[in-house]
Structure formats: C-alpha cells, structure tokens
Amino acid sequence: MRSCRVALLLVWGTATVGVSAVTAQNAPSEAAASPSSSVAPSLGGAEHLYRTGKFDAAIQEYQTLSTGPQAALAYVGLERAYLRQKRPSDAYAAVTKAAEIAPTLPDVQVGLGEAYFRQGKIPEAEGEFVAVINSGAKNARAYLGLARVSQAASLYHRAKDMIDRAHNLDPADPDVTRFWTARLTLGERIKALHDYLAQDTDDDAEARTALERQLILLQAQSALPVHQCRMVSTISSTQTDFRQLLVGPNRLRGYGLDVKLNGDTSHLLLDTGADGILVDRKVAEKAGIKQIVNTDIHGVGDRGPVGGYVALADSIEIGELKFRDCYVQVIEKNSVIGEDGLIGGDVFSQFLVDLDFPNEKFRLSQLPPRPDEPAETAALESGSNPTSRFHDRYVAPEMRSYWPVFRFGHMLLIPTRLNDSEPKLFLIDTGAFNNIISPDAAREVTKVSGDPNLHVNGLNGEVKNVFRGNDLKLTFANMRQENQDIVALDTKELSDGIGTEISGTLGFAMLRMLDTKIDYRDGLVSFTFDAKRWH
Numbered sequence: 001m002r003s004c005r006v007a008l009l010l011v012w013g014t015a016t017v018g019v020s021a022v023t024a025q026n027a028p029s030e031a032a033a034s035p036s037s038s039v040a041p042s043l044g045g046a047e048h049l050y051r052t053g054k055f056d057a058a059i060q061e062y063q064t065l066s067t068g069p070q071a072a073l074a075y076v077g078l079e080r081a082y083l084r085q086k087r088p089s090d091a092y093a094a095v096t097k098a099a100e101i102a103p104t105l106p107d108v109q110v111g112l113g114e115a116y117f118r119q120g121k122i123p124e125a126e127g128e129f130v131a132v133i134n135s136g137a138k139n140a141r142a143y144l145g146l147a148r149v150s151q152a153a154s155l156y157h158r159a160k161d162m163i164d165r166a167h168n169l170d171p172a173d174p175d176v177t178r179f180w181t182a183r184l185t186l187g188e189r190i191k192a193l194h195d196y197l198a199q200d201t202d203d204d205a206e207a208r209t210a211l212e213r214q215l216i217l218l219q220a221q222s223a224l225p226v227h228q229c230r231m232v233s234t235i236s237s238t239q240t241d242f243r244q245l246l247v248g249p250n251r252l253r254g255y256g257l258d259v260k261l262n263g264d265t266s267h268l269l270l271d272t273g274a275d276g277i278l279v280d281r282k283v284a285e286k287a288g289i290k291q292i293v294n295t296d297i298h299g300v301g302d303r304g305p306v307g308g309y310v311a312l313a314d315s316i317e318i319g320e321l322k323f324r325d326c327y328v329q330v331i332e333k334n335s336v337i338g339e340d341g342l343i344g345g346d347v348f349s350q351f352l353v354d355l356d357f358p359n360e361k362f363r364l365s366q367l368p369p370r371p372d373e374p375a376e377t378a379a380l381e382s383g384s385n386p387t388s389r390f391h392d393r394y395v396a397p398e399m400r401s402y403w404p405v406f407r408f409g410h411m412l413l414i415p416t417r418l419n420d421s422e423p424k425l426f427l428i429d430t431g432a433f434n435n436i437i438s439p440d441a442a443r444e445v446t447k448v449s450g451d452p453n454l455h456v457n458g459l460n461g462e463v464k465n466v467f468r469g470n471d472l473k474l475t476f477a478n479m480r481q482e483n484q485d486i487v488a489l490d491t492k493e494l495s496d497g498i499g500t501e502i503s504g505t506l507g508f509a510m511l512r513m514l515d516t517k518i519d520y521r522d523g524l525v526s527f528t529f530d531a532k533r534w535h
Contacts, residue, residue: 072102076111120501140170154523229326237365238319260317271431272345275410279341346410349520368396402524424503437504
C-alpha cells in the first residue's frame with residue numbers, strides 16, 4: 001500500500017493553523033475502518049435514498065433509526081440530507097446530536113467537519129478531516145472534505161491527491177464523483193460526466209440541468225484549439241485607464257474596462273464578485289458572437305435566474321493584450337446589469353492583477369514563476385477546461401506581505417472580524433457598491449432593523465428583505481473600517497451555491513480607496529491605503 005502523508009497550512013490573519021497527518025501504512029482494512037460497510041440494511045437503504053436524491057424519504061428513514069443502536073450514524077445521515085436540501089440549521093442540530101452520542105466515531109468527526117465547512121469555519125473543518133485520516137480510518141468523505149479545504153486554500157495538487165484517494169475508496173458516492181470529475185482532463189471529463197448523468201444521482205433538477213449544459217459546452221470545447229483563449233500578442237503586461245461608470249450625471253457606480261469583442265468596443269464593469277465575461281444581448285449581436293448553449297445567469301435578487309447563453313468570441317482585446325477563441329456569457333434581458341456588461345476579476349487569474357482605484361489605473365503583469373519552472377504564457381480564464389497540471393499555493397519572496405484568501409471558483413473570501421468576533425468570510429466584490437452583511441452575522445454583534453425605504457437591486461432583480469446594521473467595525477487583512485450604518489441582506493443563496501457561509505461583502509465604496517493587488521493563482525491579496533489621499 002502506498003504511504004499517505006498530508007500536511008496542510010492555512011493562515012488566518014496573523015494566526016496560523018497547521019495540521020499534518022501521519023503515515024497510514026498500517027491502516028485497518030476498509031471493512032473494519034468504515035462503519036458504513038457493515039451497517040444494517042435499513043441504514044444502507046437510507047444511504048441509497050440519499051445517494052439517489054430522494055432526500056425526504058432518506059430523512060424519514062434516518063429519523064426512524066435515530067433512536068436505535070445506529071443513532072449516531074443516522075444523525076450524520078440526517079445532517080448530509082439536510083445540507084443537500086439547503087437546510088443548514090437543521091443539519092447543524094443533527095450533527096450536534098451525533099457528536100453527543102459518539103464524538104470519536106470517524107463518521108461523526110467527518111460530519112462535524114462538513115458542518116464546520118458549511119459554517120465558514122474552514123480551519124476547524126480541516127482539523128476534523130485530518131484527525132480521521134490520522135486515526136488510520138479509510139473514510140472516503142474525510143478525503144473529500146480535505147480535498148474541498150485544499151481547493152479553497154489554493155492547494156490544488158493536494159486537492160487532486162485527496163479526491164483521487166476518496167474516489168478510490170468510494171467511487172459510488174455522487175458527492176465524491178462530482179468533485180473528482182471536475183479535475184480530469186477534458187476528454188476524461190466528458191466521458192466521466194456522460195457516465196455520471198446516465199445514472200441516478202443526488203442532484204436537484206436545477207443542478208442536473210446545469211451539468212447537462214456543462215457537458216454540451218465541454219463537447220463543443222473539445223473541437224476548439226488546445227490553447228483555448230490563448231494570448232496572441234507578444235507582450236506579457238499592460239496598463240490601461242479605468243473608465244468611470246456613472247449612475248446619473250455625477251454618482252460613480254464603479255470602474256470599468258474598455259474591452260474589444262471581435263473588434264467592437266464595450267465598456268464592462270470590473271466586478272470581482274462576477275464570473276468570466278458577461279455581456280448584454282445587444283452587445284453580443286453587434287459583435288457577432290456565436291451562440292453555443294443556453295444557460296441561466298444567477299446573481300443577487302429575488303426574481304430567480306435570468307435567461308442567457310454561452311457564446312464564443314473570436315477575439316478579445318484588453319489594453320495591449322489580445323486573445324483568441326474565448327467564451328463569454330450573454331444575458332438575454334436588456335438593461336438588467338446597467339452597463340454593457342461585466343468582466344470578472346477571475347478572467348485574469350493567470351496574471352498579477354493590480355486594481356489601483358485611487359489612481360484609476362488597471363495593471364496586469366506576469367506572476368512570479370514557481371521554483372524550477374519556466375514562466376508560462378498567460379491566457380484569459382474564459383472556459384472550463386481543467387488542466388492536468390496541479391500546483392499548490394506558492395508565495396514568492398516578493399509577495400510575503402500578501403494575505404491568503406479562500407477561493408471558491410471566481411469568489412475570493414477573506415476572513416473578516418466584526419467588532420471583536422471570530423473571523424467570518426466576506427466576499428471581495430467590486431461589483432457591489434456598498435459593504436453588505438448577512439442579518440444573522442450582524443445580529444451576533446449589533447442591532448439589526450428593517451428599512452422599507454432602502455432598495456437593493458442585483459442581476460436577478462430587487463432584493464425584497466433588506467435591513468440595516470449599526471455600529472460595526474470590519475477588520476480584514478491589515479485594514480480596519482468603521483461602519484456606523486451597513487446594509488444587511490440575506491446571503492444564503494450565495495452560501496448554498498458554494499457550500500460555505502458568506503457572511504458579507506466588501507464593496508466598491510470602500511475598495512475604491514485601496515490599491516488592491518490580487519494573485520488568483522495562489523489565493524493571495526494585498527491592500528494599500530494612502531491615508532493622506534483620503535484625509
């Protein structure tokens with residue numbers, strides 16, 4: 001048996017959490033280590049219902065078992081079913097009962113880790129998963145949990161190793177399979193996703209539709225050049241002016257970039273809370289962008305997803321950089337986003353991104369090459385073709401002052417203290433005008449009240465329930481801001497979407513005072529504030 005050694009390091013502010021797992025050469029057999037391999041048929045039946053998406057029936061069966069000898073495992077099953085139904089409060093209550101019954105049972109520890117992860121307590125989740133691995137238990141979901149933690153911490157090589165081990169232990173677990181499939185090469189991923197969709201899974205209708213559309217997109221992508229969205233210009237860095245985007249004659253909405261799509265210039269809002277490039281249908285039609293597959297566009301608002309499609313642009317130009325064969329998303333409904341479109345910061349994840357808002361400058365430069373590796377030719381991240389090369393976070397000597405963040409796809413979450421609370425995760429979002437906090441997080445530290453005169457609009461329409469929080473101090477990285485009055489709105493849909501708690505956002509009104517540098521590749525950020533400029 002191959003030796004397994006895990007070493008993880010997560011940094012929150014100035015506090016470091018490090019966990020390492022011992023060699024598991026003498027681990028017991030899988031049957032002895034995993035309680036689920038020798039459970040009563042009724043418990044196995046409940047798990048089968050869970051794995052095939054019949055959550056109500058699974059919950060009913062788990063509840064029946066929760067008073068018997070398998071009570072701890074039944075409560076863990078309840079927790080997972082509740083999480084899949086997006087009922088986190090019920091999930092936390094269930095796993096708490098499991099921990100009261102059998103706190104050292106590996107499946108219970110993994111359940112606690114999964115609950116911590118959903119709560120945004122990622123170091124605590126890491127500790128539970130590693131403890132199970134240290135115990136020698138061959139628990140596939142412990143490796144899955146550790147893979148999710150590693151992915152969020154930009155430890156991509158370790159995430160790939162962990163999910164491969166999870167898949168080897170339990171390839172029938174759909175949660176494991178989804179994570180594993182997303183890290184395969186393009187051809188492997190097409191086959192694996194096709195096979196996955198040919199069977200019963202635990203995906204709801206919306207998630208399954210998204211996977212089916214993803215398969216169509218991957219199949220279309222397989223016919224494109226290997227270096228999709230490749231750079232064709234001969235330079236590797238650029239500087240350009242930000243364009244002020246106004247609401248009315250005088251109010252600054254945000255900063256945008258002039259982006260040429262097939263030679264036609266559009267003004268796109270630079271939005272670190274958005275994914276890829278999103279343009280208005282009229283912009284797409286004018287530029288002659290070719291439609292590939294229909295999709296739904298999700299964002300803030302209570303009207304539900306907005307119709308749209310994924311399309312292919314022959315060329316994209318930003319400053320002096322030119323790229324070929326790049327995907328963009330097109331939104332069908334005009335004027336929802338208020339500008340020609342949005343461009344997410346994640347598009348530039350192969351560059352060091354400098355958002356110098358105070359001086360209205362946007363800069364891209366090459367990231368420091370990893371040791372013993374040549375510098376790579378950068379490209380735009382506009383597609384979903386995973387690479388077969390996986391690297392862990394690299395902190396170059398010149399970037400040791402940068403702060404680590406957790407990355408979930410295009411979202412960068414930074415640990416943020418509310419007054420003197422334990423850190424919570426806030427989204428760095430230049431597309432949101434103001435700082436925002438979830439009502440639940442605000443209520444932990446301050447008074448929250450409704451405000452019928454406050455209106456918040458997002459990509460998916462107006463937000464119905466908006467509140468205000470008073471007397472808050474936000475502390476993140478090396479920054480601190482007093483918020484005497486902050487908008488509070490529900491972030492549950494965002495949190496459910498990525499599987500961890502987003503307690504708020506850091507918005508443009510504050511970020512515009514900072515020179516923000518972002519290394520998406522390694523999950524690192526730097527903030528510089530010139531107090532004299534804003535005195």
